[in-house]
Amino acid sequence: MRVEGREPGHSEGRRQPGPVCTGWGWAAVTALAPGENRPAPGDRLMVTVTCSAPVDVSALLLAADGKVRSDGDFVFFNQPVGPGVTYRHGQGSGDVVDVRPPALPADIDKVVVTASLDGSGPPTFGSVGSLTATITGEQDTLTFPLSKLSTETAVVCVEIYRRAGAWKVRAVGQGYDNGLAGVATDFGVNIDDEPVPPAPAPSVPHSSRTDPTVIANPVAGQQYSPPQYQAPHDRAPQYPAQSGPPPGYPAAPAAGYPPPGPGYPPPQQPYPPVAPPPPPTPAHSSQQGAQPMHSELFDPRHAEVSGMGIQKQGGKMIKVGVNGETLVRSGSMVAYQGDLHFQALGSGGIGRAIQQRLTGEGVPLMKVSGRGDLFVANGAADVHIIDLDGTDGLTINGSNVLAFDPTLGYDIRMVQGAAGYASNAGLFNCVFSGRGRIAITSHGSPVVLNVDQPTYADPQAAIAWSSSLQTGMKRNDSFGLGRLMGRSTGEGMTLSFSGRGFVIVQPSELPPGGMLGGTGGGQEAGQSGGLLGGLLG
The missing domain is CATH 2.60.60.30 (sav2460 like domains)
Structure with a gap:
């Protein structure tokens, strides 16, 4: 009608x-x-x-x-x-x-x-x-x-x-x-995120007082010099030119790691010793008529490090000398000095917000701007610094990202060969590229594996790897009578790696946030479950 x-x-x-x-x-x-x-x-x-x-x-x-x-x-x-x-x-x-x-x-x-x-x-x-x-x-x-x-x-x-x-x-x-x-x-929304930052130019170096770091793709036998750092408003950090191994080769592990496999460059020499700084003067040591305070807390090893950019402050914290902008994990600030301003960014852009919602993966970020010193940590986890020189990317479990230079670009991508193993679209991680410094965390002291032969790792233990590596999923335990009767190995699936590069493995198989897969996440509470959900940042 x-x-x-x-x-x-x-x-x-x-x-x-x-x-x-x-x-x-x-x-x-x-x-x-x-x-x-x-x-x-x-x-x-x-x-x-x-x-x-x-x-x-x-x-x-x-x-x-x-x-x-x-x-x-x-x-x-x-x-x-x-x-x-x-x-x-x-x-x-x-x-x-x-x-x-x-x-x-x-x-x-x-x-x-x-x-x-x-x-x-x-x-x-x-x-x-x-x-x-x-x-x-x-x-x-x-x-x-x-x-x-x-x-x-x-x-x-x-x-x-x-x-x-x-x-x-x-x-x-x-x-x-x-x-x-x-x-x-x-409907015309541009879900592509910010473009990769422009090529870097020379600037002020990072402090030499930091601990040795893992360096992506060092020149064989070459002494590492710390990367250059400048306020992000002006120029990107300068990193040493590369002319050695092909892209994907790992840095020589720091002292205490096993030697690299056959065919890899010899380990680089350790940093030269650095004279310790003078003991700090206690703030309340000179009041009239009072005796100075004494404590092992005033030992030089507890003094703050100096320099601009991202520096290790002990084993479980970093200090970021900010002169412009930097990006850190939301909620990770433990202290700061100077004139700093904080702005929540979610995962950084509409496209990443959609990806994080659909995959459960992402890094909840806050932008810190101004001039001052920022101290950052995440649940007293161990902290490690990696310098990217632009020849290879670094794939990281989102829950292990603590802070990074704004000169680095990052995206969310599915682990190759993982489709069908999780309840949503598969396994996803953050892929960082460009030149800059990034701080990651681990539960315990990790091992850096050179992928010079087929390499496998528990999905909860592999926290980062060379982006140029080929990845896949491997079933280790056939679905047969043993599984039905409760005699499964407990190691049913692992991540496989091949190619040239390295894998960083932590001594922990617990997913971020607890025992249940998928409980890690952007804010230590994931949104995507599944058999391997705990890997989802």
């Missing part, structure tokens, strides 16, 4: 039996069919999306061309406020997008509300029991139950659009097989 004065496709709607109580009082409820549109039931619309599986709800503000004007028009869990639109987590009762049409910019013609699976439940909406979008206004309540979804992992639920100066609501139900990233890209 066609109703005069309404757009094609508009139907009378189906009234549900009985009204509901909203924030504005009692209102009638109308169920919408796919493609149906109705006048917006007020100047403030609360769009609530409920689902029997965990979903992420987002909104996109679209101009006349059907695209966002900028990434700022993408409102979601990592960017919850936009012009006229606010996202609120529902705390288990459905996420809410609060749209105020009168407050929308004049060049915004449409707001679409989407839902996407967050990776912790069913793989597609075809396995989800129910998904409903409810639009509540001062005058009425509209509901849209979405059905007939199959392979989709994201869906546009409803859209609020401007037509002839008035705002209307339409039930959409368009699905996407490529998740939140596919929806965002389709």
Whole structure:
């Protein structure tokens, strides 16, 4: 039946039996069919999306061309406020997008509300029991139950659009097989993150008082000189030129590590001894009539190190001499001196925020800017410093990243050959590239393995490796009678490495955050489970 004065496709709607109580009082409820549109039931619309599986709800503000004007028009869990639109987590009762049409910019013609699976439940909406979008206004309540979804992992639920100066609501139900990233890209969001920083130039060196470090791709037999450091606003750090082994060869291990395998360059000489600094003067040692304080705490080994950039401060802490900007793990600051400012960055950009949500992997970052000294640690874990010279990348478990120079770029990538072994898309880690210094953590003193023969490591113990290595998964325990009777080896799967490079292995097989796989994560609480979930940063 066609109703005069309404757009094609508009139907009378189906009234549900009985009204509901909203924030504005009692209102009638109308169920919408796919493609149906109705006048917006007020100047403030609360769009609530409920689902029997965990979903992420987002909104996109679209101009006349059907695209966002900028990434700022993408409102979601990592960017919850936009012009006229606010996202609120529902705390288990459905996420809410609060749209105020009168407050929308004049060049915004449409707001679409989407839902996407967050990776912790069913793989597609075809396995989800129910998904409903409810639009509540001062005058009425509209509901849209979405059905007939199959392979989709994201869906546009409803859209609020401007037509002839008035705002209307339409039930959409368009699905996407490529998740939140596919929806965002389709509407013009640039999910590619910041470009790799420009090539480095000479600058001020790091302090020579740091402990020896693992150095990516040293020149055979060459004495290592610490990399150059300059405030990130000006230039990137300068690192020594390389002319020795091919990319992927590891640094010679520091003192105490076993010698490298056959065919590898001889170990580099240790750092020359450095005279210890004079003992610090206790702050309260010279008050009139009082005796100076005495304690082993005032021993020189407890004094702060000097220099700019990332330096080791003992075995479980780093000191960052900041003169510009640096990036550190969120929540890792234990002390600072000087004029420093802190800004939370999530995982660094919209693209990485989406990747972290879908993979469980990422590094929750904060940017520290200004001038001063910053002291950083993470749960009293052992700290190690690695210098990248740009010839090979470094793949790191996200939960082991502590701080890094802003001259380094990083991305989130799946471990090669791992697809199908975890409940989401596989195993993911952070890949760092470029020139700069990075501080990582380990539980206990690690071993650096030269991959001069087939090499295997427990997924929870391998914390970093050369990005040029080929990786894979190896089953060590066949699924047979022994497993069924409880005689499994307990080492059912391992990461395999081949090629030229190194693997850093810690003496711990516990996933970050506890005994259960997948409990590590961006903030020591992961979002993606699975057989090897504990590896997910």
